[in-house]
Amino acid sequence: MCGIAGFISIPKNYTEKQLVSMTDLLTHRGTDASGYFFDGFCGLGHRRLSVLDLSDAGKQPMFSACGKYAIVFNGEVYNYKEVAQELNIVQKTGTDTEVLLEAFILKGPDFVNLLNGMFAFVIYKLDESKIWIFRDRVGIKPIYYFYDGLNFVFASELKAVKSLLEQNQTLKINKHAINSYLHLGYIEEPNSIYENISKFPSGHYAELSNNQSLKFTNYWNLFTKINDEIDSFEEAKDKLKYLLFSSVNYRLISDVPFGTFLSGGVDSSLVTAIAANISEKKINTFTIGFHDKSHSEAEYAAKISKSLGTDHHEMILSEKDSIQLLEDIVGVYDEPFADTSAIPTMLISKFARQHVTMTLAGDGGDELFMGYGAYQWAKRLQNPFLNAFKQPIGGFLSSLPQNKYKRAAMLFKYDNEANVMDHIFSQEQYLFSENELHTILKNKDTNLLTYGVPFSLVDKSLKPEEKQALFDFKYYLKDDLLVKVDRASMKYSLETRVPLLDYRIVEYSFGLPIDYKLKNGESKHILKSILYDYVPQELFNRPKRGFSIPLVKWLKNDLGYLIEDYTNTQIINKYDILDSDAVQLLVKQFLAGHDYLYNRVWLVIHLHMWLSKNA
Amino acid sequence: MKVDILFSVVIPTYNRADKIKRTIDSVLQQSYRIFEIIVIDDGSTDNTEEVVLAINDKRIQYHKIVNSERAVARNTGMQLAKGQYITLLDSDDIYYSNYLFEAAISLFKYNNPPFFHLGYEVKDELNGTSKKINRLKNDDFFILIKGNPLSCMGIFIAKKITDTFKFNENRMLSGSEDWEFWLRLTANFGIKTNNKVCAALLQHDDRSVLSYDHFKLYKRKELAISNAFKDDKVKEVYGKYMNQIDSYADTYIALHLAMSKNKKYAFKYLLSGMRKYPLSFFSRRTLSIFRELIIR
Numbered sequence: 001m002c003g004i005a006g007f008i009s010i011p012k013n014y015t016e017k018q019l020v021s022m023t024d025l026l027t028h029r030g031t032d033a034s035g036y037f038f039d040g041f042c043g044l045g046h047r048r049l050s051v052l053d054l055s056d057a058g059k060q061p062m063f064s065a066c067g068k069y070a071i072v073f074n075g076e077v078y079n080y081k082e083v084a085q086e087l088n089i090v091q092k093t094g095t096d097t098e099v100l101l102e103a104f105i106l107k108g109p110d111f112v113n114l115l116n117g118m119f120a121f122v123i124y125k126l127d128e129s130k131i132w133i134f135r136d137r138v139g140i141k142p143i144y145y146f147y148d149g150l151n152f153v154f155a156s157e158l159k160a161v162k163s164l165l166e167q168n169q170t171l172k173i174n175k176h177a178i179n180s181y182l183h184l185g186y187i188e189e190p191n192s193i194y195e196n197i198s199k200f201p202s203g204h205y206a207e208l209s210n211n212q213s214l215k216f217t218n219y220w221n222l223f224t225k226i227n228d229e230i231d232s233f234e235e236a237k238d239k240l241k242y243l244l245f246s247s248v249n250y251r252l253i254s255d256v257p258f259g260t261f262l263s264g265g266v267d268s269s270l271v272t273a274i275a276a277n278i279s280e281k282k283i284n285t286f287t288i289g290f291h292d293k294s295h296s297e298a299e300y301a302a303k304i305s306k307s308l309g310t311d312h313h314e315m316i317l318s319e320k321d322s323i324q325l326l327e328d329i330v331g332v333y334d335e336p337f338a339d340t341s342a343i344p345t346m347l348i349s350k351f352a353r354q355h356v357t358m359t360l361a362g363d364g365g366d367e368l369f370m371g372y373g374a375y376q377w378a379k380r381l382q383n384p385f386l387n388a389f390k391q392p393i394g395g396f397l398s399s400l401p402q403n404k405y406k407r408a409a410m411l412f413k414y415d416n417e418a419n420v421m422d423h424i425f426s427q428e429q430y431l432f433s434e435n436e437l438h439t440i441l442k443n444k445d446t447n448l449l450t451y452g453v454p455f456s457l458v459d460k461s462l463k464p465e466e467k468q469a470l471f472d473f474k475y476y477l478k479d480d481l482l483v484k485v486d487r488a489s490m491k492y493s494l495e496t497r498v499p500l501l502d503y504r505i506v507e508y509s510f511g512l513p514i515d516y517k518l519k520n521g522e523s524k525h526i527l528k529s530i531l532y533d534y535v536p537q538e539l540f541n542r543p544k545r546g547f548s549i550p551l552v553k554w555l556k557n558d559l560g561y562l563i564e565d566y567t568n569t570q571i572i573n574k575y576d577i578l579d580s581d582a583v584q585l586l587v588k589q590f591l592a593g594h595d596y597l598y599n600r601v602w603l604v605i606h607l608h609m610w611l612s613k614n615a
Numbered sequence: 616m617k618v619d620i621l622f623s624v625v626i627p628t629y630n631r632a633d634k635i636k637r638t639i640d641s642v643l644q645q646s647y648r649i650f651e652i653i654v655i656d657d658g659s660t661d662n663t664e665e666v667v668l669a670i671n672d673k674r675i676q677y678h679k680i681v682n683s684e685r686a687v688a689r690n691t692g693m694q695l696a697k698g699q700y701i702t703l704l705d706s707d708d709i710y711y712s713n714y715l716f717e718a719a720i721s722l723f724k725y726n727n728p729p730f731f732h733l734g735y736e737v738k739d740e741l742n743g744t745s746k747k748i749n750r751l752k753n754d755d756f757f758i759l760i761k762g763n764p765l766s767c768m769g770i771f772i773a774k775k776i777t778d779t780f781k782f783n784e785n786r787m788l789s790g791s792e793d794w795e796f797w798l799r800l801t802a803n804f805g806i807k808t809n810n811k812v813c814a815a816l817l818q819h820d821d822r823s824v825l826s827y828d829h830f831k832l833y834k835r836k837e838l839a840i841s842n843a844f845k846d847d848k849v850k851e852v853y854g855k856y857m858n859q860i861d862s863y864a865d866t867y868i869a870l871h872l873a874m875s876k877n878k879k880y881a882f883k884y885l886l887s888g889m890r891k892y893p894l895s896f897f898s899r900r901t902l903s904i905f906r907e908l909i910i911r
Contacts, residue, residue, distance in 0.1 A: 082649050088673035114648075235811075242618075242720040249618040278618070 002060070003029030003047040003490070004072040004143075005155035006122060007164065008131055010210065012040055013151055014164065019043035022160040029074070029156060029490045037061040037070055041129050044072045044122065049493050051076070051256050051358055057093035064101050065092075068126055071101045074156050075119030075141040076497065078250035083114050094255075109134070109205050112219055116250065116502065120200070122154060130209040137220040137503045138364075139189070139202025139478040142486055146197050152208055154200070157487070158334035161197050171196065173615065178336070178577060179441070179449055182432045182603055184425060185338035186480040188451065193335035193610075202478060220503065221457065222473065227511040228460035233526070236516055240508065241530050247502035248274040248360065256357035259284030261348060261496075262305060262312070264297030266371075266524050266531060266540060267362025269304050271499055273534035275360055276308045285310040286352040286359065288317055288344055290550065303539050315351045322347070322549055323558055327609065332487050336610045338431070338603050339480050340549050345488035353492040363481055364500035367472045368509040369524040370465060370517040374428040377411055378468035381420060386412075403596040410596075421471040422451045430599035440582045451475060463514055470510070552598045556591070563587060563601065566608040575611045578604065620699045620722060622650040622715050623774070625692030627685050628706035632661040635706040636670065642704065643672055647715035650674060653692045654706075658682025686782035686792045693777045699727075702771045707817055714813040718771055721809040729776045729804040733769035735814040749810040756801060760856050761863045761898065763794040768816045772800070783842055787831075791839040798843040802852040829880040832868040840864065862892030866900050873907035881908060 003026030007014050016038040023034065023045030030047035033056075037044040046060040061070045073096075077083070080096035089102045096117075103111045104123055109132055118140035123132045133154065135143055144161050145154040155161045165171060172195040177187045189199040200206070203220040231239060248271060252258065260272045262285040276283050285305045289298025298314055305312035325343045333342065352359050366372050380386055386393065394412030397405045407427065413435060414423040426433055438444050453471050455462060462470070482498075489496040499505075509517075512526065519525040528540070555563060565571070567587050572580040583604055590597040624642050628635055635654075642652055654667050656679040667677045680691060693701050700722065704710065718733050725731070734749035748764050758764060772780070780800060782792050800806070840860065843849045853860060865888030872881035885904055889896050 086648060086674060238724050239720050242723045245618045245723060246719075 002049050002074045003027075003156045003160075004045065004074045004120065004122065005160045006042070006044040006072060007151060007153040008042040008124070008129065008208070009151040010041065011150055013168070014043060014153075016043065018164055018167070019045050022155065022164045023047060025160045025163055026156055028493060031493050033059060035060050037124075039126065042124050042131070044070055044124060046072045049357070049495060051254055051495055054255055055093075058095040058097065060097060062095075062097050062101060064105055066105070069101055069105060070124045070126065071097060071104075071121055073097045073100060073119065073121035074143075075117060075121070075136065076251075076253075076495070077115045077117035077119060078253055079114075079116040083111075086114070104132070109207065109217065110219065112205055116504075118497070118501075120156065128209065130207070132205060132207050133200060133214075134205040135200050135202050137203045137222075138482070138501050138506060140482050140486070140498060140501060142483065143200040144192060144197055145200050147208075147214055148196070149213075152214075158192060158194075158197060162194065162334070165197070175443075175445070178607070179437065179445075181336045181338065181607065182437060182440070183422065183434065183449055184451075184475065184480075185429055185431050185599075185603070186476075186483065187335055187337075188475050188479045193614075199479070221454075222506060222510065223454045223457035223470070224459075225507040225510075226458050226460060227507065229511070230513060233516055236512055237526060237529060240505070240526060241533075243502065243505050243508060244270070244274055244499070244530065245278065247499040247505055249278050250502070251360055251497040251499050252279060254358050257284070257355065258358040258360070259286055259313075259352060259356040260310075260360040261285075261352070261362070262287050262301045262310070263362070264299075264301035264304060265362065266528055267365030267500060269362075269535055269540070270365070270527060270531045271360050271362045272304070272310065273308055273531065274499075276310055277534065283310050284352075284356055285312045286348055286355075287312070287314045288348045288351060289314065290317055300539060300542070304535055307535055307539065313351070313355060315347070317344070317347055319554065319558060323554065326559070326562070329606065330610050330613050332491050333483070336607050337480075337483070338599070338606055339484050340551055340602065342484045342488055343549055345484055346491060349489040349494045349496070350492045353494040356494075358495040358497065359489070361485060361496050361498055362500060363485060363498045364477065364506070365524065365527060367469055367477050368500060368506065369527045370469060370514070371523050372428070372469075372472070374424050374472070375465040375468050375518070375523075377424045377428065378421070378464040381411070381424065382464040390414075403594065406594065407596040419449070419451075421453070421468055422449070422475075424468060425471065425476065430596060431603060432600055436600075440578050440586070442577060442579050460511070465518065466510075466514060473506075473510075551602060552595045555598055555601060562605045562609075563591075566605040566612075567601070571608050571612070572604075575608060575615065577607070577611075618723060619649055620719055620727075621697065622647075622718070622771075623692075623696030623698035623701045624650055624652045624704055625655065625689060625696065625701055626652060626704045626706050627655045627657055627688035627692060628659065628663055629657040629682070629688075630659045630661045630663065631706040632659070632663045632666045635663060636666055638704060638706050638709055639667065639670055639675065641709035641711070643670075643674075644712050645710065645715045646712050647719055650715060651676065651696070651698060653695050654678065655680060655688040655692045657685070657688040684784060684786050684789055684792075686784045686789070690781045690784065693772070693774075693781065696774055696777075699774055700731075700771050701774055701777065702769075703767050704814075705767065705816075707819065708768060708815060709817065710814045711812075713811075717809055717811050717813050721807065722771065725807040727773065728807040729773040730800045731771040731807045731809075732765055733771065733808075733814070734810040734812040735766075735769045735816060736812050737766075737818060738815045739818045741819075745815070747812050749812050751806075751808040751810060753807050754801075754805040756852055756856075758806070759794065759798055759801060760853070760859050762867060762900070763791075763797065765793070765797055766816060767793045768814055770797075776800075776804070785838060785842075787834055788838050788842070789835070791835050795839040795843045798849055798853060799846050802846060802848040827871045827875045827877070829868065829872055829877060829884075832871060836864045836868060859892045859895070862888045862890075862895045863898075863900075864888075865891065866895055866898070866904065870900055870904050870907070873904045876907075878908055 005023045026047045030049035032050045033048040035046045044061040077096040080099040084099045119136045120141040120143035144158045174195045177191045207215045287301035289296035390412040394409045397409035411427045516526045569580045652675045654677045736745045736747045738745040865884045869881045869884035
């Protein structure tokens with residue numbers, strides 16, 4: 001697992017020195033080694049974190065046996081040995097990188113369909129100055145790029161692309177991206193905060209030769225893979241259990257010490273239980289907790305680890321640790337990113353890295369198995385009665401004094417049925433609704449806020465809850481959760497693997513009948529029924545708690561200075577994106593006890609923090 | 616614990632150049648991709664070799680042996696197998712694309728049992744009818760008492776037991792060598808099953824040209840039973856059902872003779888079967904025998 005960066009430039013605009021300096025910005029992603037290739041047109045840079053074949057044989061950029069191709073690769077392909085066997089590739093190294101390159105040469109770019117893993121890689125054909133860019137199906141590993149018809153620049157993180165471009169031009173802020181950020185808390189693929197830098201789309205590869213346009217191929221699209229062939233619950237459980245074991249088994253391939261993040265919730269406990277079941281060695285588990293019990297599941301994690309017999313490591317966070325990192329988010333995530341659970345994720349990564357180089361995490365379970373409250377809202381809002389009377393219901397609820405009703409009221413306040421999914425998401429996350437954006441945005445321009453989901457490709461009739469889950473899979477999971485985990489763990493050179501997002505599990509779970517997932521109001525039913533085969537059910541009889549920080553409390557105490565520094569009239573007017581009066585009103589209401597506004601206040605703070613450092 | 620298994624698909628073949636490509640393709644199209652294919656050419660005189668070698672996939676191995684018996688070809692394939700499980704496929708039948716995946720799920724579920732069976736259907740390609748073999752129960756020894764519903768399709772045998780357990784290669788046994796082998800395997804290891812239909816045994820017109828010699832059938836039965844019962848576990852498990860096994864074997868012969876219009880001997884074996892176990896009269900087979908003898 002690593003960091004990659006590079007370019008191909010017909011007018012030879014970039015130098016080897018620039019290649020080295022852009023790659024060096026990714027040193028945290030791979031501290032073990034670095035490697036560069038430069039031939040005048042093309043530069044490929046690589047920072048290596050050794051996880052498989054720790055010897056120098058795994059050094060990148062790696063060249064094919066025929067010498068005509070070079071590759072830089074970030075990620076892991078777990079089934080590389082089988083691919084090698086299937087294609088009769090005789091390996092000289094113990095790395096997946098070598099298999100990727102030789103398989104590509106044998107089968108062409110469609111070979112990517114054979115891979116099971118998380119990856120972003122670039123292959124360069126030396127004698128034709130031609131490159132191919134690949135990204136994994138779900139979008140676990142990142143790749144950002146710039147292309148103007150003559151110069152193509154790419155990197156694992158935005159900062160590296162930006163640093164190279166800034167030397168020749170001024171980057172323009174993408175206004176639509178800011179709207180998305182305020183509404184969703186992140187910027188969705190393919191956009192980035194800069195107008196001419198994009199996120200390379202997941203499930204795609206692209207080909208680029210000479211100065212033609214990038215030729216994209218969508219090699220995997222979940223929406224065409226959802227199968228409605230119905231297995232009985234018992235059959236489905238057997239199949240899912242097998243897929244989970246197979247997925248975890250693949251992801252335990254490693255030449256370095258490993259562990260799992262164990263939050264105490266269903267997903268991480270299941271991943272841990274299976275890993276403990278497969279591994280011959282005792283596994284390490286990592287938990288962090290807060291002194292504030294309402295935000296901490298550490299005590300449950302400890303009980304689960306005891307029941308599974310793992311080597312458990314627990315760290316209780318101080319507010320000081322967390323607060324310091326709040327400002328670091330700007331540098332780590334490169335673009336405005338409002339998900340403050342990045343902080344515990346960074347802290348647990350740092351903590352785990354003291355013991356291991358690789359961890360497994362439970363990400364994906366909520367989207368795949370109906371774990372979020374948003375899915376209940378999706379169902380409720382499609383109820384004909386509630387839908388017809390949403391205006392008066394919303395009005396009534398907001399007149400009640402309690403914060404929870406005010407938040408519920410917001411869920412009823414939307415105008416456009418087509419936008420109901422992003423509306424529900426924004427209100428579940430306490431972010432600005434489209435209506436609120438009209439007030440808070442200086443230019444009032446919100447008509448770019450559309451988030452398409454290709455439901456028509458799905459060969460099954462979908463319930464509102466399922467649509468909401470697919471919306472989350474396409475946007476929230478990829479551009480928030482997976483970005484959060486990748487950047488937070490790679491900041492400390494820790495590789496994180498996400499077994500629940502094996503594409504086989506993704507395809508299968510979205511085809512399951514909804515009542516296998518939501519049963520009598522209980523979420524993740526089928527997943528829990530597997531989990532309870534390994535861990536006593538009593539340990540999970542409690543309400544779900546998110547992996548969140550006590551931000552309301554902090555903003556009203558220690559972090560009060562952030563409100564002063566980043567929401568004052570002067571700074572709001574300086575960047576001229578938000579309406580200063582609306583911001584002042586928001587802050588006033590929050591401080592007067594409208595706690596449900598905390599994340600909106602954070603959006604404003606973080607945006608201006610980002611602008612102060614970048615604009 | 617073994618999660619992802621390497622399967623060895625053993626395909627014995629003899630002069631099936633026109634059919635074997637479709638058979639092999641059905642394996643190459645499996646959604647579960649960890650497998651090897653071992654084709655044992657039992658001395659074909661047609662262009663089978665050419666057809667197999669023309670398929671460009673490194674997972675296929677082709678071995679030609681001197682024409683002997685299917686049992687020899689299958690044993691040879693099992694011996695060459697590198698997988699943890701061996702599964703068999705005749706060169707005119709096909710797997711559906713979920714065959715190996717469903718097997719992997721069940722083998723995992725039952726913690727890698729030595730002997731396992733997956734559902735299949737017998738399909739008549741001419742008239743489009745099919746009969747599903749999908750009602751087997753785990754460790755149900757009655758499966759083999761009345762006949763051989765397993766045929767030689769959907770069978771999975773753990774490689775580790777194939778040093779001691781093999782097909783009996785006696786030529787006289789040909790046609791019942793699979794049943795005899797399953798008796799030994801079930802008696803020693805039980806059998807786990809998954810009834811999802813994942814393969815098709817295809818019946819073509821040339822299978823219906825039947826002619827059976829009653830004496831050979833009789834010898835075949837005697838040999839199969841006596842061989843199987845040399846195994847102590849078979850004696851222990853199946854001993855008390857000896858009459859039934861013998862009886863159903865007789866009615867099996869009766870049916871084959873009826874199909875080749877040998878009425879006299881067909882009746883003789885039917886009676887002999889009923890004498891050994893009168894209840895065998897009330898089986899679907901008796902009905903089939905009468906249908907062959909009277910209606911056709």
